[in-house]
Structures are given as C-alpha cells and as structure tokens.
Amino acid sequence: MDKSVLRRILSYTRPYRLYLALALLSALIGTSLTLYAPVLVGRGVDLIVGPGQVDFPGILRIALQLGITVGVSALFQWLLGLCNNVVSHRTVRDIRVDVFAKLSQVPLRYVDSHAHGDLISRVVNDIERISDGLLQGFTQLFTGIVTILGTLGFMLSLDWGNTLVVVLLTPVSLFVASFIAKRTYAFFKQSSAIQGELGGYIEEMVGGQKVVKTFGYEQRAQAAFEEINGRLYTSGRKAQFYSSITNPCTRFVNGLVYAAVGITGAISAVMGRISVGDISAFLTYANQYTKPFNEISGVVTELQSAFASARRVFAVIDEPAESPDSTQHTLRDCQGRVELDHVDFSYLPERPLIQNLSLVAQPGERIAIVGPTGCGKTTLINLLMRFYDVDAGEIRVDGIPIRQVPRGNLRRQYGMVLQDTWLFAGTIRDNIAYGKPEATMEEIVAAAKAAHAHSFIQRLPQGYDTVIAEEGGNISQGQKQLLSIARVMLTDPAMLILDEATSSIDTRTEIRIQRAFQKMMQGRTSFIVAHRLSTIREADCILVMDAGHIVEQGRHEELLARGGFYAKLYNAQFAQAEG
Numbered sequence: 001m002d003k004s005v006l007r008r009i010l011s012y013t014r015p016y017r018l019y020l021a022l023a024l025l026s027a028l029i030g031t032s033l034t035l036y037a038p039v040l041v042g043r044g045v046d047l048i049v050g051p052g053q054v055d056f057p058g059i060l061r062i063a064l065q066l067g068i069t070v071g072v073s074a075l076f077q078w079l080l081g082l083c084n085n086v087v088s089h090r091t092v093r094d095i096r097v098d099v100f101a102k103l104s105q106v107p108l109r110y111v112d113s114h115a116h117g118d119l120i121s122r123v124v125n126d127i128e129r130i131s132d133g134l135l136q137g138f139t140q141l142f143t144g145i146v147t148i149l150g151t152l153g154f155m156l157s158l159d160w161g162n163t164l165v166v167v168l169l170t171p172v173s174l175f176v177a178s179f180i181a182k183r184t185y186a187f188f189k190q191s192s193a194i195q196g197e198l199g200g201y202i203e204e205m206v207g208g209q210k211v212v213k214t215f216g217y218e219q220r221a222q223a224a225f226e227e228i229n230g231r232l233y234t235s236g237r238k239a240q241f242y243s244s245i246t247n248p249c250t251r252f253v254n255g256l257v258y259a260a261v262g263i264t265g266a267i268s269a270v271m272g273r274i275s276v277g278d279i280s281a282f283l284t285y286a287n288q289y290t291k292p293f294n295e296i297s298g299v300v301t302e303l304q305s306a307f308a309s310a311r312r313v314f315a316v317i318d319e320p321a322e323s324p325d326s327t328q329h330t331l332r333d334c335q336g337r338v339e340l341d342h343v344d345f346s347y348l349p350e351r352p353l354i355q356n357l358s359l360v361a362q363p364g365e366r367i368a369i370v371g372p373t374g375c376g377k378t379t380l381i382n383l384l385m386r387f388y389d390v391d392a393g394e395i396r397v398d399g400i401p402i403r404q405v406p407r408g409n410l411r412r413q414y415g416m417v418l419q420d421t422w423l424f425a426g427t428i429r430d431n432i433a434y435g436k437p438e439a440t441m442e443e444i445v446a447a448a449k450a451a452h453a454h455s456f457i458q459r460l461p462q463g464y465d466t467v468i469a470e471e472g473g474n475i476s477q478g479q480k481q482l483l484s485i486a487r488v489m490l491t492d493p494a495m496l497i498l499d500e501a502t503s504s505i506d507t508r509t510e511i512r513i514q515r516a517f518q519k520m521m522q523g524r525t526s527f528i529v530a531h532r533l534s535t536i537r538e539a540d541c542i543l544v545m546d547a548g549h550i551v552e553q554g555r556h557e558e559l560l561a562r563g564g565f566y567a568k569l570y571n572a573q574f575a576q577a578e579g
Helices: 003-011 014-046 056-103 108-112 116-158 160-207 209-214 218-270 276-298 300-317 377-384 407-411 428-435 441-450 454-458 477-491 507-521 556-562 565-578
Strands: 338-345 354-361 366-370 392-397 414-417 495-499 525-529 541-546 549-554
Touching: 003 300, 014 056, 014 116, 014 276, 056 116, 056 300, 116 160, 116 276, 116 300, 160 209, 160 218, 160 276, 160 300, 209 218, 218 276, 218 300, 338 377, 354 377, 354 549, 366 377, 377 495, 377 525, 414 477, 428 441, 428 477, 441 454, 441 477, 477 507, 495 507, 541 556, 541 565, 549 556, 549 565, 556 565
Parallel strands: 366 525, 366 541, 414 495, 495 525
Antiparallel strands: 338 354, 338 392, 541 549
16 A cells, blocks of 8 residues: 555645544444443343343443434444544545546647546546445544554453453454555555556557558557456456455454453353453444454455556646746737747657748738648647647747746637537537637527538427437547637637548538638638648638648649649649549
C-alpha cells in the first residue's frame, strides 16, 4: 500500500471532518455496547447454577439490559454507516470533479498523446473502484480499531493470562495477511493499467467500426483484443488468487487462537481462577478480537484495487496544466490582422515540422492554405488558436502577441469549422447555440438558414427540438457539418478558420454554402484549409506549404502562371479527376 496515495485520499476527506468525527464516535459507542453484551451473557450464565437453582428475576433483569444494549448498538452502527457513505460519496465526487477539471486544463498535447478510452476509464472505472474501497475501508478501519482495543480491555478485566495467549498469537494472523496483501496490490496495479489499455483499444475499434469492416480487419482486431484481454485475465487471476486465500488463511489462524483460549480457559476454570460465565464471555471476545482481521482481509481485494486505481487517477490530477493565461492584453473590436514572425514548431523535438515560418494576413483577407498531407496545414491552425504554443518566434493578432492574451479571449475571435464535426447528445437548438447559449430562437433560425440547414431541420420530427444522439449518430455526416457551420455563423466571429468545412456536403449544397461563406467572410480575416483546390480560387492569397515551409504564395492565377509546386498540385488533381 502506497502511503502517499493513502494520505492523498485522506486529504480529500478534510472538508467532511465533522462526519468523520461523528462516524468515529458512533463506532466507539456502537462497538463498545456490542462488546459489553458478552459480559451480560456471562453474568446470565453464572445465574444458572443448576436444576432448580436458577435466578429467574436476575436473568430477566439481564435480558432487559441486553435488549437495550443491542438496540442502542444497532442505532449507532446505522449512524456509522450513514456517515461513512456521506464521506465516501462526497470524497469520490470531489476527486471526479478535480480529474475532469484537470482534463480541461491540460495542454491538448496530453490529450492527443493518450488513448481516449484510457482517460475515460480513469474518470469512470478507476474512480468507482476508489469509491468501493472507501465505502468498505472506512467502516472496517473505524470499527476494527475500536473492536480490537475494546476487546483487549474487556479480556484483561476478566483474565490477563488468557489475554496474553490471544495477543501472542495475533502477529501470526497479521503476518499472513500482510504477506498476501503486498502481492495482491502489485497484481491489481498491473490489472488497472491493462484495463485502461483495453478500454483505449475498444474505444478505437468501436469508433472506427466502419473502417474495420471495410478492410476486413475483424479477425486481426479480435486477435489483438484477445491478447490484451489475456494479459488482463492473467494478472486479474493472480490478484484474485492471492486476495481469495487471505481470508481462509487468517480464519485458520483465528481458529487456532479460539482453540488455545478454550483450552487455557478450561484450565483456569478448573483451578477456580475464572467462572464458567467468564469463560463464555472470554471465548466470545476471542472471536470478536480476531473478527476485524478477518473483515479487513475480506475486503483486501477492494482496498488493493482502490489504491491501484487511485495512483492512475492522481497521475492525471498531477499532470501540469497549460501555462497560465496572461491578462496583459484583451482583444476588443478585433480587426483581424494576423502575423506569424519566424515561427518554429514540432510535436516531437527530434522531428522538426514548421521552421522559420513568417506570414502577414491583413484584416479582411481570405488566406487559403494548401499542400500535401503532413505539410503542416492543420498544425498552423492549431498554432493560430493556441491549442499548441510555438517553440520559437511569435504570433500576433492586431499587433498583440497571443501569449499576452487570455486563451478564451483569443479563441472567441475565431469561428472554426473542422472536417471532423463534433455534436453532443441534445437538441438541434442546443447544438447550434453551443457557442452562444443566450441566443434567441430567431438568431438560431437565422444562422441555420444562412448555413442552409433550416430546411432539413424542419423535416425532423420535432424540428429544432429534435434530440440527436451522441456524436450526431442519427443524422448524416453532411447534416452534422451543416449544423457545425450554423454554430459558427451564430457566434458572428471576427475571424474564420475553415478546415475542409464542406468535405462531407454534396456538390449542390456546397455551392450554396460557399455563397454563404463568401457573404460571411466579407470584412473578416479568413483562413481556409482545403484539399479541393477548386474551392479556393477566389482567395486573396494562397499559401502553398511543404514540409512546414511556405514554398509559394500568391493568387490562384499567379501561381498557375508560375508553373511551380502549386501548379503541379492543381494539374495533378484535375488530371486525376478527369481520369
């Protein structure tokens, strides 16, 4: 068990110290009353001397005391469980909030470099295991400590010799439980990591199911899944094996303790040092004394799994957040002048991508960015939006370095439509108004009409109140893209970024969308990433990129006349289309 992880979990319980104190008090009172019950039973046994020698009034009085003791004990045990549930659920809620908040703060580089399924597994499955461990762990901890200390006190009050026998045999039980628990923790830690890997693989395969089936990858995907699942089965089986033998082993040791106490107690009774009723109480205490060890070993699976999962969760929380936002400048009434001054950037230090890139986009210009796959077009967009920070050089908007502008303020100046659309489970209205929640219905409809989405929305069962599935699974890819375009048109940004924004739209609708874009781009600085070069002929400036460099720039006619890299791309595309 990692002590630093334990301290970290306990730090989340500090706001609920009152509930913890009440739980501890309930454990103290409830367990003490439970431990007092054998004393009453022992006294009752001593009142039964033999046939015709039974003190019935005394037994009735003891029975009444016993009933009250058991009832009050049950009340405090219920209060203990209630307080533990409050602490556990609220603590786990706070951890989950911190993890999700950190995922929104980490650089995009972190999210891009980790399997999304693994991150989801940490937020959902791993935190749920922490919850299970806390629910059982706190209860066993509180009641166990009080039971052990209280039982020792009562046993000492009855006979110190028999108590010494119990205490001397206790380390054997502790050693067995500790020996097995260490090995259990290692295997559960391994299982958590493999389960995250498995979740990431499943998320990839389910998300790309059409591609998997298209290329006949089902058998290879199944084989890869079975390999990961096999490793998970092996580590899980070992963890379960060690955790499952903990309880039987400790119970065996506890049986030895019980037998030893029975023998020594009988000898003490024969010698007249202890009564028969005291032997009855002592045997009950010997069993109760070992019970906490059995309970703790019984939940060792949940505890070890919880700590292994906690390490994975805290690894996300400890991930460095994005560099702090600067409040030195705020963009107001943005004009849209964008400058890139000798910019260098690479995703990996050993693989340079963009080097010494300089560019000036004047307010209202339409800048098209073209080039072969991997040349840095989308990377340039990521730098403009400050999803990634440049390694060297500087990017300025209206003369202000974007590092001196809050990220939220910078990104609000852009309207961005990507090739990969993103919609959430909700109504059409909510999806369009995602960037402007306070928008009126009239504004939403106007944006949908401008994006040529209004007609298909009206044909849906509930119109703008139609609920679409996660990722827009119940509408077509082209319709999803129209909604994404409407979302941007509603925000009315100062600058536009269109990254293959019409790639999933039919030719007829694309022409209408291009007209809408032409109207929308008037007076706005626009960056257009396009593979179909026919869509950018009207751009004020075309940047031709190759291997992270701008190799040519100019208008469409100028670049064709030069017969350079752009002309080769253009002619190859149309020759391919004609062929």
